[in-house]
Amino acid sequence: MGNCCDRAGNFFGPQKNTNVRVSLPAVCFVWQIAMIVLFGVFIRYDEESDAHWVVHKRDHNITSDIENDFYFRYPSFQDVHVMIFVGFGFLMTFLKRYSFGGVGFNFLIAAFGLQWALLMQGWFHSLDHTTGKINIGVESLINADFCCAGSLIAYGALLGKVSPVQLMIVTLFGITLFAVEEYIILDLLHCRDAGGSMVIHAFGGYYGLAISWVLYRPNLHQSKRLNGSVYHSDMFAMIGTLFLWMFWPSFNSAITDHGDGQHRAAINTYLALASSVLTTVAISSMSQKRGKLDMVHIQNATLAGGVAMGTAAEFMITPYGSLIVGFCCGIISTFGYLFITPFLEKYFKLQDTCGVHNLHALPGMLGGFIGAIVAAAADESVYSKEGLINVFDFEGDFANRSPGTQGGFQAAGTCVSIAFGLVGGAIVGFILKFPIWGDPADDNCYDDEVYWEVPEDEETIPPVLEYNNHMIHKHQEISESNFSVEQS
Amino acid sequence: MGNCCDRAGNFFGPQKNTNVRVSLPAVCFVWQIAMIVLFGVFIRYDEESDAHWVVHKRDHNITSDIENDFYFRYPSFQDVHVMIFVGFGFLMTFLKRYSFGGVGFNFLIAAFGLQWALLMQGWFHSLDHTTGKINIGVESLINADFCCAGSLIAYGALLGKVSPVQLMIVTLFGITLFAVEEYIILDLLHCRDAGGSMVIHAFGGYYGLAISWVLYRPNLHQSKRLNGSVYHSDMFAMIGTLFLWMFWPSFNSAITDHGDGQHRAAINTYLALASSVLTTVAISSMSQKRGKLDMVHIQNATLAGGVAMGTAAEFMITPYGSLIVGFCCGIISTFGYLFITPFLEKYFKLQDTCGVHNLHALPGMLGGFIGAIVAAAADESVYSKEGLINVFDFEGDFANRSPGTQGGFQAAGTCVSIAFGLVGGAIVGFILKFPIWGDPADDNCYDDEVYWEVPEDEETIPPVLEYNNHMIHKHQEISESNFSVEQS
Amino acid sequence: MGNCCDRAGNFFGPQKNTNVRVSLPAVCFVWQIAMIVLFGVFIRYDEESDAHWVVHKRDHNITSDIENDFYFRYPSFQDVHVMIFVGFGFLMTFLKRYSFGGVGFNFLIAAFGLQWALLMQGWFHSLDHTTGKINIGVESLINADFCCAGSLIAYGALLGKVSPVQLMIVTLFGITLFAVEEYIILDLLHCRDAGGSMVIHAFGGYYGLAISWVLYRPNLHQSKRLNGSVYHSDMFAMIGTLFLWMFWPSFNSAITDHGDGQHRAAINTYLALASSVLTTVAISSMSQKRGKLDMVHIQNATLAGGVAMGTAAEFMITPYGSLIVGFCCGIISTFGYLFITPFLEKYFKLQDTCGVHNLHALPGMLGGFIGAIVAAAADESVYSKEGLINVFDFEGDFANRSPGTQGGFQAAGTCVSIAFGLVGGAIVGFILKFPIWGDPADDNCYDDEVYWEVPEDEETIPPVLEYNNHMIHKHQEISESNFSVEQS
Structure with a gap:
């Protein structure tokens, strides 16, 4: 009771004002209204989600409704959706008193981000130049969710240290930068990056860092x-x-080619993830007195295999190749939590709450280079002539590109994503330093009480405690003590 | 320790007997046996789930097993299933000491309700008059889950104040009323209501209220x-x-038309939900000192966009139309939690534990009217001639109905659902007032100890407390105090 | 604080060494490296996940990518995946201080097990004798997950009493035995067991027991x-x-025949599970003073219907037949928790932490016999001639087998699975008795502190306690007491 107010009293040092009662609603309203206006101008249904589909079907001799892309991708979309909202959201609830912020601000970021992503990605990738409209379907929704993932990864590095208003800024710029780097990497450099080792994880990780x-x-x-x-x-x-962990195979296969592309991406990711778990457990156990496991490693490094397969999952990396990727990345990621994060904090002044460097930035970068190597090693004997064209989309302007060249471009794409993350993040960081965004004071980080009405938990006091309490008061009376009571 | 018994002792005032040891098993057994008998008489597999499918396929020139409705709807069914059992169940665990009842009774209601729903909906909608049998398939399972949602919404208004036996009564009548109003609205009035703004949310909400x-x-x-x-x-x-929140696109698209119908319903719902989140955050923050967010709003009002899109999701409401619906309903629902629920409690003597008025009744009603408006505004230029017929099912007896007329019927359907909820709920309420159902006393609501064996939580006493306790006893000896110990 | 160390100090009696710092990493590394080598030698993509699919499609006149098995089975695969990792994992978190071990070791077992299962099941079921390779696709992943389920069930009986190293041994042998008994039952005896009542639940249950x-x-x-x-x-x-509970219909239908097979299996399982819930509630309520429900029953016995439908789900058991199965198994399983588990512990010296006897072993055995009866009762009037052949796979060597004979073989298969479980488990048990595996001492079971770095939970001490604590110290000073403080 009084306690809550006392603690709240501490929040408001002379220099920090965490009151977001004007700024947060203002940002939410302005941005949501902007979305409505822009959607009104630009966004329409694509031909598979428009009521004209019945006509389109007949015109294109499509014999069954099951050919609608909805049935190829919707199950994967829902898995990705769960990863974005429950996966990222709950992963960030590990702090003892920042679980509301972890899952709640994740929710806010993603709900705004996916709208802005539909627009940004639409302008860059699917603007119909005849009509000036962006036509959306289930694949657009998946891409929008992917785009949010970049900003959510960045949130992992900032968890507990920023205000929701700052997070809206991070997301606005994060989505924008994402769409640009994605355009450069996928369209201009013609890289393949189905699960986004480069465009999502490396970019998002370095952006947040x-x-x-x-x-x-x-x-x-x-x-x-x-x-x-x-x-x-x-x-x-x-x-x-x-x-x-469970839905990562859907993440990496959600937008790959119909048929063998989705099938293979799911298998490769499944295997890499399984392998990560064993090496994470091994390193975690080795690093602790008496071989005890550390939950931080199990919660994070087990996922590194999925991150690192984001580019190569759709390639013919082979099942044992996938296991090797997971094997190495489980080790590297766990080492990251043990040594790199403390090192970066001490020598680089880098505070990374969730260790996104170890889970996203580093494995994402590795995944980009693994993809480059696997692409460079591709040949027709393994893929078949048509398979090679399908997988790498060697058509149109890129019909004459060789696998070796493709490998070079994949590596270049990885560097582009990192550069965008680092430079973009630095700029956004300086914007966030303005003292108007309501961020918490240094002694007030990682605390939900700053931005949330937190229930008082009085009921968790076990009965026996009340008994003690009673006894104490009795004692007080008996001993007639007069020392001053400092309620903490 | 003795404490548990002490508190239990308080449960049983002279007027209330919460012992359900006879009534609950009796109700469960009688109703389950009745289900078995009725299923034996009435329920059979439909042609797509019967082993004769191989013959049926050949007779109807179906070239692939993938044309089986299972592959169109099963992924959505599983998402709906998760919403019913985990979604509704865990949403009702927010009370500090009624989480077992929230998730457990939700489980019981839905498990009984879906069986009774298969029968009731079968009799009204899919009875084969030649054989006198109801033939079920995956769409029947989805509809049965939907039907349960009505009763689960009603449970939200009653949470913590009723016995499990009363909940079985609520469900028995809730499912029955649902099937009747659904028959009137969908079959007689020929309304469209794929996601059930009217038949599920408005009905369920007002029924519970x-x-x-x-x-x-x-x-x-x-x-x-x-x-x-x-x-x-x-x-x-x-x-x-x-x-x-994540699976609501599946809820609203689960039983819409194959192809563009399911595709569009998912997109519209996805957008409306995203928009709800931002306005919920905005209003929640505006309403509190220092702009702090309230978990009650985040847990509930963010979903209002999905409820309100239940009818219109399959229509050509346009993407920005969906955003506007979510925008408004997020605001309205949050206002409901801030002002309407306290108002109703104070002036209408209406105690609504989960605020289902703000999350289901009101947005459901709005959703019904939004659907009416969007239907009335439909025309061939937007839908195409065939698309209009497909979406509104203007075939057979209804071949000549105009969109304008359809809009009128949609509005009428909304009123029917509300009337069924209010009148049906009032009658069921009076039945539940009989003093034989084992409901808890007024000082005993919201407490799992009434109907559950609750673990004693002794281990949550932190070690330091035991130390205190020890010290106290020592002190007691030392000071030889003789005051009476009242264990709370 | 010091307290943690004190408790840790108790862990290490003279006879037990729980230090797994060498053994656990060694096992993880050795086995993962072995997997990589064996995968390199044996595992390849199957034709539907290989980049040659585009050629295969043309050669086999497959007109659409949607015919790829991925689209038939991937949604079910993901549901099964959730059951294995979240379902089994969280079900085992019920112990107050073994939740890390419950969900974490489950994760470890399954991640290793699925790799070994791909190899073992591949060698027995899908080795291509021309190439000497195992070609994997989405169905292989489902089968690998199923195979893990056997070992996870066994873990349920051992929960809290074994070390992670022992669990790796249990899994290695469990997967191996599973593949052998599955080969005997499905291939040699030609039994049908889509959801694994026999091969998964009866085997896994008795293996663990x-x-x-x-x-x-x-x-x-x-x-x-x-x-x-x-x-x-x-x-x-x-x-x-x-x-x-929710995804069990996917479990039982995941590898059944395309079309009506998957459709029917999902419906039957859905119904059996619903029925189990009501009878579990009934018996649980009858068994307790004042009709209170016991969470142990709700958490477990409600699932018995799904276990018992594992064999018969794909048969024409009829909807009411499914309800009857669920009805009986809910009762039997709850009785098991009330009477059989205590009886087995007292008279058979069998300690079964999660009661896997009641949830898996017994309902699995019953499910095997139910399957035998339903198979024996099959005839062409119910299945159609072709349907009967499809469902029971009466082709090739088994073209002349009658349903009656099939029933006999199904019953024999059940006995085989139980025998494998009991004999295999006994042998593995003796291996685990070697005093080198780091298992906990008797006073140290069910405690995460043995194998995990457990956070100290200091923050759960409510503020008032710190106040007490402060008071106590004051008292101490005042009364100058000199009794020895034993921090518990």
């Missing part, structure tokens, strides 16, 4: 008491981990 | 200590919220 | 304080229960 680096808080140790998990918050985070 | 109004408890404040959340119970509720 | 019987701990009561749930751990377990 660059922002976090600019926003470095030298006195963050003042919030150290809250920068950790409790037993049940670790369990909530495992919900996020498992839904990410 | 009417029951709750009849069962008004003037002394419910005696349970006020338990009518709230704790930190972790709010997190469990977010699991429910997110699974509802 | 036999291991547990060999590993009997007479002094397990020393860990009694931790062998129970707390409020929130029961809620986490309900996540597991519900995802198992």
Whole structure:
């Protein structure tokens, strides 16, 4: 009771104003209204989701409704949707007192981001130049969810240290940068990146790290008491981990080619993830006294195989190739949590709450280069002539590109995504330094009480405690003590 | 420890007997046996799930097994199934000490309800008059799940205040009323209501509210200590919220037309939901001191866009139309939690535990009228001639109905659903007032201990407490105090 | 604080060394490397996931990519995947202090098991004798997940009493035995067992029980304080229960015949599960003072209907037949928790943490016999001539088998699975008795602190407690007491 107010009282040092009562609603309203206007001008149904489909079907001799792209992609879309909202959301609930912020702001970011992504990606990739409209279907929804993933990854580096208004800024710029780098990588460089090792993970990871680096808080140790998990918050985070882990095959296969493309991407991702789990457990156990496992590793590094397969999953990397990728990335990611994150914090002044460097940035970068190598090694004996064309889309302007050249472009694409992340993140970081966004004070990070009405939990006081309490008061009377009571 | 018994002792005032040891098993057995008998008489596989499918395929020149309706609808069915059991179930776990009842009774209601729904909906909609049998397939399962949703919504208004036996009564009548109003609205009035704004949400919401109004408890404040959340119970509720939110596109598209119908319904619902999130956050933040967000709003009002798109999702409402619907309903629903629920409680004697008025009744009603407007505005230029016929099913007896007329019938359908909810709920409420159903006393609501064996949680006492406890006993000895110990 | 270390200090009695810092990483690395080597030698993509699919399609006149098996089975695969990792994983989090172990070791077992299963099942079922390769596709992934389920069920009987190294041994042998008994039952005896009542549940259940019987701990009561749930751990377990319950129709239909086979299996399972819920509630309520429900029953026995339909789901068991199966198995399973488990523990020295006897072994065995009866009763009037051949695969060597004979073989198959479970489990149990695997001491079971870095939960101490604590210290000073403080 009084306690809550006391703690709240601490929030508002002279320099920090965390009141977002004007700014947060203003941003939400302005941006949502802008979305409505822009959707009104630009967004229409594509031919498979428009009521004219019945005519389109007849004109194109499509014999069955099952040929609608909806049936090829909707199950994968829903899996991706779960990853974005439950996967990323619950993975970020591990902090003992920032679970509301973890899952709630994730929800806000993604709900705004997917709208802006439909527009940005539409303008760059699917604008119909005849009508000036963007025609959307289920594949657009998947791509919009993917686009949000970049900003959600960035949130992982910032978790607990920024205000929801800042997160809306991060998302606005994150989606914008994403659409541009994606256009450069996929359209201009003609890279393949179905599961987004480059465009999602490497970009999102370095974007978040660059922002976090600019926003470095030298006195963050003042919030150290809250920068950790409790037993049940670790369990909530495992919900996020498992839904990410289970549905990653859908993530990497959601927008690959119909038929063998989706099929193979799912198999490769499934295998890489399985392999990651074993090496994560091995390294985690080796690193601790008595071989005890650390939940941070299990919650995160087990996913590294999925990140690293984002580019190569649709290629003929072979099942054992997938296992090797998972094997290595489980090790590297766990090492990252053990050594690289503390190192970066100490020597590079980089505070990375969720360790996105180890889960997204580094494995994403590796995934980009793995993709480059596998692409460069492709040949017709493995893919068949037509298969090679299908998988790498060697058609039109790119009909004469060789696998070796493709490998070079894939590697270049990876560098582009990292550059966009670092430069874009640095700029956005400086924007976020303006003292108007309502971010928390250093002694007030990782605390839901700053932005949420938090229930008071009085009922968790076990009965025996009330008994103690009663006894104490009795004692007080008896001993007639007069020391001053400092209620913490 | 003794404490549990002490609290249990309080449960049983002179007037209330919450012992359901005879009534609950009796109801479960009688109804389950009745289901078996009725299924034996009436329910058979339909032609797509019967082993004769191989013959049927040949007779109808169906070239591929993928044409079986199973492949069009099963992924959506599973998403709906998750919404019913995890979505509704976990959304109702937010109370600090009624999580078992929230998720457990939800489970019981739905498991009984879906069986009874297969029969009731079968008799009204798909009875084969030649054989006298109801032939079921995957679409029947989806409809049965939908039918349960009505009763689960009603449970939201009653949460914590009724016994499981009463809930079985609520479900029995709820399913029955649902099937009748659905028959009137969909078959007689020939309305379209794929996602059930009218038949599910408006009906279910008003049904629950009417029951709750009849069962008004003037002394419910005696349970006020338990009518709230704790930190972790709010997190469990977010699991429910997110699974509802993510899978709502499947809910609204599960039984729409194959092809563009399912595709468009999913897109529209996805957009409306995204828009709801932003306006919910905006209003929630505006309403609180220092702009803090309220978990109740985030858990509920973010879903209002999905409810309100239940009727119009399959229409050509346009993407920006969907955003506008979500925009408005997020605002209205959050306002409902802030002002309407307290108002209804104070002036209408209406106790609505989960605020189903704001999440289901009101957005459902709005959704019905939005559907009416969008239907009335339909024309061939937007839908194409054949598309218009497909979407509104202007065939057979209804071949000459105009969109304008259809709009009128849609509006009439909304009124029918509300009337059924209110009148049916009032009658069921009076049935539930009989003092034989084992409902809890006023000071005993929202408490799992009434109907569940609750673990004692002794282990949550932190070690330091045991130390205190030990110290206290020592002190007791030392000071030889003789005051009476009242264990709370 | 110091407390953690004190408790840790208790873990290491003279006779038990739970340090797995060498053994666990060694096992993980050795086995993962072995998997990579064996995959390199044996595992390739099948024709539907290989880039040659475009050629294969043309050669076989396949007109649409939607004919790829991926689209028939991938949605079911993902549901099964959720059951394995979230379903089984969270169901085992019910213990108050073994939730990390429940969900984490489940993750480890399944991630290793599915790789080994792809190899073992490949060698027995799908080795291409021309090339010496195993060609995998989405159906292989489902089968690998199924295979893991056997070992995860066994883990249920051992939960809290074994080390992760022992679990890797259990899994290695469990997968191996599974593949052999599956080969005998499905290939040699030509049984049908789509959802694995026999090969998964009866085998896995008896395998785990036999291991547990060999590993009997007479002094397990020393860990009694931790062998129970707390409020929130029961809620986490309900996540597991519900995802198992909801997706069981996918489990039983995932590898049945395309078309009516998958469709019918889903319907039958859906109905059996619904029926189980009502009888579980009935028996649970009857068995307790005042009719209170027991979470253990709701979490487990509600699933018995799905287990028991594992064999018969694809048969024409009729909808009411499914309800009857669920009705009986809900009763039997709940009775099992009430009477059989305590009986087995007392008189057979069998400690079964999760009660897998009641949820898997017994309903699995019943499911096998139910399948035998339904198979024996099959005739052409119900299935059609072709339907009968399709469902029971009466082709090739088995073209002349009658339904009656098939029933006999189904019953024999059930006995084979039980025999494999009991004998295999006994042997594995003896292997696990070697004192080198790092299993916990009797007073140290059900405790995550043995194998996990557990967060200290200091923040759960409510503020008032710190106040007490402060007061105590003051008192201490005042009364200058000198009694020795034993921090518990």
